[in-house]
Amino acid sequence: MVVKLRVWLTVCAFSSVALVSGNAALAAKDSGGSKPAKSAQGKQVESNPRGQVLALSCTSCHGTDGKSVGIIPSFNTRSSAYIEAALKGFKSGERYSTVMGRHAKGYSDDELRLIANYFGKTSNNK
Amino acid sequence: MSHTLSRRDFNKLLLSGVAASAFGILGSSNTAFASSKRVVVVGGGFGGAAAAKYLRKLDPSISVTLIEPKAIFYTCPFSNWVLGGLKTMEDIAQTYSALKNKYKVNVIADSAVAIDAVRGTVKLKGGQVIGFDRLIVSPGIDFKWDTIPGYSESVASAKMPHAYQAGPQTVLLHNQLLAMKNGGRVFICPPANPFRCPPGPYERASLIAGYLKAKKPLSKIIILDPKEKFSKQGLFKKGWERLYPGMIEWRSGSTGGKLVKVDAATMSLTTEFGVENADVINIIPPQKAGKIAFDAGLTDATGWCPINPISFESTIHPGVHVIGDASIAGAMPKSGFAASSQGKVAAAAIVRLFQGKVPAAPSLVNTCYSLIGPGYGISVAGVYKLTVEGIVEIPEAGGLTPINADDDQLREEANFARGWYSNIVQDTWG
Ligand SMILES: Cc1cc2nc3c(=O)[nH]c(=O)nc-3n(C[C@H](O)[C@H](O)[C@H](O)COP(=O)(O)OP(=O)(O)OC[C@H]3O[C@@H](n4cnc5c(N)ncnc54)[C@H](O)[C@@H]3O)c2cc1C
Numbered sequence: 001m002v003v004k005l006r007v008w009l010t011v012c013a014f015s016s017v018a019l020v021s022g023n024a025a026l027a028a029k030d031s032g033g034s035k036p037a038k039s040a041q042g043k044q045v046e047s048n049p050r051g052q053v054l055a056l057s058c059t060s061c062h063g064t065d066g067k068s069v070g071i072i073p074s075f076n077t078r079s080s081a082y083i084e085a086a087l088k089g090f091k092s093g094e095r096y097s098t099v100m101g102r103h104a105k106g107y108s109d110d111e112l113r114l115i116a117n118y119f120g121k122t123s124n125n126k
Numbered sequence: 127m128s129h130t131l132s133r134r135d136f137n138k139l140l141l142s143g144v145a146a147s148a149f150g151i152l153g154s155s156n157t158a159f160a161s162s163k164r165v166v167v168v169g170g171g172f173g174g175a176a177a178a179k180y181l182r183k184l185d186p187s188i189s190v191t192l193i194e195p196k197a198i199f200y201t202c203p204f205s206n207w208v209l210g211g212l213k214t215m216e217d218i219a220q221t222y223s224a225l226k227n228k229y230k231v232n233v234i235a236d237s238a239v240a241i242d243a244v245r246g247t248v249k250l251k252g253g254q255v256i257g258f259d260r261l262i263v264s265p266g267i268d269f270k271w272d273t274i275p276g277y278s279e280s281v282a283s284a285k286m287p288h289a290y291q292a293g294p295q296t297v298l299l300h301n302q303l304l305a306m307k308n309g310g311r312v313f314i315c316p317p318a319n320p321f322r323c324p325p326g327p328y329e330r331a332s333l334i335a336g337y338l339k340a341k342k343p344l345s346k347i348i349i350l351d352p353k354e355k356f357s358k359q360g361l362f363k364k365g366w367e368r369l370y371p372g373m374i375e376w377r378s379g380s381t382g383g384k385l386v387k388v389d390a391a392t393m394s395l396t397t398e399f400g401v402e403n404a405d406v407i408n409i410i411p412p413q414k415a416g417k418i419a420f421d422a423g424l425t426d427a428t429g430w431c432p433i434n435p436i437s438f439e440s441t442i443h444p445g446v447h448v449i450g451d452a453s454i455a456g457a458m459p460k461s462g463f464a465a466s467s468q469g470k471v472a473a474a475a476i477v478r479l480f481q482g483k484v485p486a487a488p489s490l491v492n493t494c495y496s497l498i499g500p501g502y503g504i505s506v507a508g509v510y511k512l513t514v515e516g517i518v519e520i521p522e523a524g525g526l527t528p529i530n531a532d533d534d535q536l537r538e539e540a541n542f543a544r545g546w547y548s549n550i551v552q553d554t555w556g
Contacts, residue, residue: 049483059549069548
């Protein structure tokens with residue numbers, strides 16, 4: 001059983017390298033501007049997968065889709081530009097915060113833009 | 127500074143073999159662009175409930191079954207507030223109705239007793255066998271009952287509650303505090319690292335002190351700690367001096383904090399420095415991954431589950447993802463915030479794997495708020511990136527509430543702690 005798994009893992013390691021070399025999902029710059037695609041079911045598929053996976057962390061404090069039910073600010077009605085500027089302001093310290101500065105410093109400007117694009121009110125990605 | 131995983135790093139991560147199982151989809155019977163997309167989630171706590179909700183939210187074509195024996199889940203977060211009299215058990219009760227009705231998760235009130243990772247089946251206590259294309263396991267913690275002489279599961283359930291899984295244990299400890307005389311001695315005994323919610327025991331001491339100061343001011347709290355330092359130590363100690371002077375005594379491992387044995391009949395504890403008589407004893411025993419993780423062979427020698435940090439897929443059993451306290455998530459603490467964040471990352475990864483695509487490199491985040499008093503909050507935050515070494519904290523980000531924070535800031539953090547609770551339970555169960 002264990003041996004079988006090991007062989008199997010090795011096979012997967014090789015096949016996955018080929019897969020990665022043809023895939024842009026990991027590079028923030030590549031995935032930022034890609035066009036929305038339609039799935040087989042005709043549904044909108046997320047076009048900003050990296051923005052999505054980064055953005056999902058935010059909702060633990062700010063609520064699902066950025067719609068807060070408590071005292072923490074919502075951003076579900078904000079534009080991407082507003083959110084991006086706010087995040088960069090937290091990161092530089094220009095904008096006062098208790099905890100947001102501590103978070104925003106963990107991201108590159110490109111990553112903050114991907115997050116803002118994911119949440120912005122005109123985004124179809126949520 | 128940037129925590130984007132470079133193509134080169136990512137390839138290294140893959141080749142290390144650690145990450146390889148993320149792409150198990152290519153080598154398994156679950157082919158790319160899977161026509162069958164069944165995910166079973168074991169455990170409806172912070173990790174499992176978030177994963178179940180987000181799988182359905184991100185891809186409604188995935189069918190999701192959640193196995194959780196409890197109809198009501200009492201959250202550990204805010205259970206210390208219950209002990210301090212600031213919240214009731216009703217305030218920390220979560221149910222599965224939104225997951226069932228709004229997100230159409232098939233919630234089964236039962237426990238998983240066996241997992242066949244090769245065949246892709248989970249067996250339930252009630253006898254039912256459920257097939258899956260991918261499985262998420264989030265069983266939380268179990269306790270190592272046999273590490274302290276005189277202590278056992280039955281001692282914990284009758285006399286020395288751990289209150290580290292919220293529910294009847296929280297009620298028992300709360301009732302003991304309510305019944306205690308003015309001038310009583312409360313002992314809190316945290317374990318060595320790693321354990322669930324590193325600031326938990328110290329927030330607990332703070333909020334119990336708040337109750338005792340108001341109602342039983344002659345009482346004392348003594349923390350017997352095997353460690354030499356603890357989470358947010360400077361902030362806690364400063365808060366204790368300001369709000370509860372002389373009431374909380376913390377003894378480190380080298381100054382008598384190590385437990386040698388306990389005696390439930392006489393309600394006494396023996397440390398390397400002598401015997402202590404107590405009125406209330408809260409032992410938080412050492413921990414390991416929840417039982418089903420052991421039964422399914424998902425754990426390693428540490429007693430926790432090794433995973434690939436891109437997708438939280440087990441490095442032992444491809445197709446099975448382990449999230450939350452049970453997983454070995456590098457620098458991330460075992461917290462509800464972390465578990466929920468990992469649940470969402472695993473959900474997003476599974477959506478992509480079913481599409482035959484590589485998951486996007488996640489970032490992981492944690493914020494742990496602790497209350498020292500009703501208007502006195504502190505926090506520790508962290509942002510984590512993936513490297514070939516696994517999940518590491520980004521040094522430029524995160525950190526603590528400043529030690530010189532003024533009262534307005536401490537009050538704001540206490541308010542944000544409440545705001546965080548409202549949103550995380552909504553984001554996870556609502
Ligand atoms: C006192 C205290 C205070 C805390 N405060 C905070 C805080 O302020 N912030 C924070 O972020 N974290 C906090 N935590 C930590 C947090 O509670 C945990 O980290 C979190 O619950 C972990 O989530 P999980 O999904 O791994 O496990 P859990 O939330 O424990 O969920 C596990 C679930 O799995 C179920 N289960 C187990 N085995 C099976 C099986 N075989 N079949 C089916 N179901 C099964 C259990 O019934 C349970 O419902 C605190 C913890 C404590 C003890």
